[in-house]
Amino acid sequence: MDFNLTTEQKALKAEFDEFFKEEEKRAPENWIGGFETRFENDENWEYYRSCIDNAAKKGWLSLPWPKQYGGRELSYIEQALFAQSAEYHRVPAIDVHLSIVSAGILAFGSDEIKNEWLPRMSKGEIDFAQCWSEPNAGSDLASLTTKAVEDGDDYIINGQKIWTTGAHRANHLFIVARTNPDVKNTKGLTYFLCDINLPGIEIRRLDYMNRAHVYNEVFFDDLRVPKKNIVGDVNNGWYVTMAGANFERSGAGGIAAMQRDMEDLVQFCKEHTRNGQALSKDPMVRRKLAQITVEIEKARQWAYWVSWQQSADPWAFSEPSAAKYFMTELLVHLSNTAVEIMGLYGTLKQGSKWALLKGKFESMCQATLGFTIAGGSSETQKNIIAWMGLGLPRMK
Numbered sequence: 001m002d003f004n005l006t007t008e009q010k011a012l013k014a015e016f017d018e019f020f021k022e023e024e025k026r027a028p029e030n031w032i033g034g035f036e037t038r039f040e041n042d043e044n045w046e047y048y049r050s051c052i053d054n055a056a057k058k059g060w061l062s063l064p065w066p067k068q069y070g071g072r073e074l075s076y077i078e079q080a081l082f083a084q085s086a087e088y089h090r091v092p093a094i095d096v097h098l099s100i101v102s103a104g105i106l107a108f109g110s111d112e113i114k115n116e117w118l119p120r121m122s123k124g125e126i127d128f129a130q131c132w133s134e135p136n137a138g139s140d141l142a143s144l145t146t147k148a149v150e151d152g153d154d155y156i157i158n159g160q161k162i163w164t165t166g167a168h169r170a171n172h173l174f175i176v177a178r179t180n181p182d183v184k185n186t187k188g189l190t191y192f193l194c195d196i197n198l199p200g201i202e203i204r205r206l207d208y209m210n211r212a213h214v215y216n217e218v219f220f221d222d223l224r225v226p227k228k229n230i231v232g233d234v235n236n237g238w239y240v241t242m243a244g245a246n247f248e249r250s251g252a253g254g255i256a257a258m259q260r261d262m263e264d265l266v267q268f269c270k271e272h273t274r275n276g277q278a279l280s281k282d283p284m285v286r287r288k289l290a291q292i293t294v295e296i297e298k299a300r301q302w303a304y305w306v307s308w309q310q311s312a313d314p315w316a317f318s319e320p321s322a323a324k325y326f327m328t329e330l331l332v333h334l335s336n337t338a339v340e341i342m343g344l345y346g347t348l349k350q351g352s353k354w355a356l357l358k359g360k361f362e363s364m365c366q367a368t369l370g371f372t373i374a375g376g377s378s379e380t381q382k383n384i385i386a387w388m389g390l391g392l393p394r395m396k
């Protein structure tokens with residue numbers, strides 16, 4: 001792999017940076033960035049929607065897709081540059097659900113599905129929520145029990161999903177349900193796209209430990225979804241799911257967000273003193289900051305490597321898993337270290353006049369723990385790396 005950007009990539013990166021620098025100026029007063037915060041209140045959601053609309057107008061939501069579906073046929077390196085620029089500027093113009101669903105559609109969708117959904121997705125018209133996990137099916141997702149039964153031109157879905165991020169703001173769901181209970185777990189699943197306003201969907205708020213409303217439980221009671229909304233073949237939904245899961249895990253933009261957070265933390269240490277001494281002169285603080293800086297740089301290089309791999313082989317599994325594992329654990333480390341350096345003031349919530357850096361790191365401390373679980377826990381990622389990356393025997 002060549003780690004240098006081409007002339008075109010450098011020019012595109014400059015265009016992204018200039019655009020997102022301006023978009024950042026429109027952020028709500030208490031905006032701290034991050035994926036979850038967009039769902040927390042109306043003001044944040046409106047900002048997110050306007051950023052998505054503006055990025056869509058530029059044709060930037062679909063950079064790697066074929067031109068016929070609204071894409072630009074660029075590689076995942078350009079996609080990574082876009083994500084990094086947006087996240088560095090804390091502009092919510094990235095929709096991970098769009099990447100997940102589009103990867104499944106591009107790999108397995110019929111022409112009809114591609115023509116109906118991808119152009120609308122590239123225009124930013126669709127906000128999906130991901131209905132995969134269930135109360136008894138998370139790491140072992142293939143054991144899910146939500147049932148879909150054929151009925152004329154439709155399937156009727158019954159069951160419960162959990163941890164559905166942003167379902168209370170979304171206008172569509174992507175659902176994995178069991179269509180054949182008589183075959184091996186992974187064989188009898190089907191992948192549906194569905195308008196959230198159809199009858200038979202109930203969304204219940206699920207408060208996170210910091211009391212934010214980001215997650216939900218979703219209940220299906222005789223939800224009728226047309227057959228034409230199935231992605232891939234009936235009973236082949238596991239592979240559509242896996243095609244998307246990979247793109248949930250590569251997380252190139254998150255590293256740029258961390259880099260920005262680090263810059264804020266370093267600046268904070270330069271400007272604040274403890275026991276009469278600048279934090280920036282405290283050897284313990286300096287060592288911690290230096291260590292995290294090195295880790296972020298490692299993660300950044302790995303993200304480019306994953307993007308390059310995904311451009312060549314979208315089915316590369318262990319590299320995105322390694323990126324996800326490394327990056328989310330690093331996020332926990334960064335946020336805990338920041339609060340530790342800030343002392344008790346660092347634990348104050350956004351909204352308190354004493355909160356430091358808008359309570360950003362206090363919020364991150366709570367949110368990042370969930371990131372090591374969402375999209376497959378750290379243990380799951382290690383299992384994938386051992387099995388698919390190192391060729392070790394698969395655990396039953």
Ligand SMILES: Cc1cc2nc3c(=O)[nH]c(=O)nc-3n(C[C@H](O)[C@H](O)[C@H](O)COP(=O)(O)OP(=O)(O)OC[C@H]3O[C@@H](n4cnc5c(N)ncnc54)[C@H](O)[C@@H]3O)c2cc1C
Pocket residue numbers: 129130131132133134135136137138139140162163164165166215370371373374375376377378379380383
């Ligand atoms: C913040 C957050 C957001 C989420 N958003 C969504 C969403 O939008 N949509 C959605 O569908 N889901 C979502 N999820 C669900 C997420 O995918 C699951 O929580 C995750 O896959 C783990 O499943 P589980 O919670 O059932 O835990 P379990 O699978 O019960 O695991 C419990 C513990 O056992 C460990 N474990 C399990 N199996 C193994 C094994 N074979 N080897 C070693 N250790 C193992 C796990 O690592 C974990 O520590 C979200 C979760 C979180 C926390």
